[in-house]
Amino acid sequence: MATQRNVPTGRWHDEEEAGREAEASSFKALTREEAQALRAKEPPLSPWRVVGLQAVVGVVAALLALLLTGQQVVAWSLLMGAATVVVPGALMARGMTSRFTSMSPGTSAVSFMLWEFVKIAVSVGMLMLAPKLVQPLSWPALLVGLVLCIKVYWVALLWRGRRVSR
Template identity: 35%
Template sequence: MLRLVSLQLMVTVAAGLIAALLGGWAAMLSAVFGGLCCVLPNAVFALRLFANTKKPGGADPISFFIWEFIKIALTVALIAATFSLYRDLNVFAMIGGFIVALKSYIFLIFRH
């Protein structure tokens, strides 16, 4: 799980660099913020899931679904905060950064 989160972070930085080349600093920050809207909730979810596996009974399905719901709610909250707080938002760059970070697991699947 840590590999996936670190890969998402690296892909987010790469998307930000590409957005900077295509659209300037505002596009770069928008793409990075969009990627972080995906990476941060996944990191919280991965840490909690890892902590639950270290319990004596292991991870139970209820905690998995609760933390999945929290991950989705945190993603929506971060996207809403990005829209409301960043005035120079480039929506296309933000959505692009989010999608690139969201689909970066495909690189891990095809690596083997």
């Protein structure tokens, strides 16, 4: 006994089909030369460059905090906040740039999710250990370091966009 599928008819179905057809007709596979030209025009942003920039921002912010407040506890707390971003980010960058992650799209997606979980777990663990590692801990300074280093992603993306458009 053959089963019939209910195929929607009407205006919604027609618009959906038209949208798919337009997408399919507008897609054009790049040739090898076109792909190389696109890569040359818009080079990928290295995760190591972002992690390095985060580390630099964290150290500079800690030094500025020490100069402005004169309190080492503020500088150490700010540095701990920066480390809470930099260390997990470095772990993820290491994991995502390994040969195993580029084996197939499926492996890459699973690897990304795994390393993102590791990154979150290490960040939470470091935040939980912060009061034991830095005594006395200044939570506002830690949060400032954390936020500054997280925002480096946006600066790196803006910097990349500006550099590419030249």
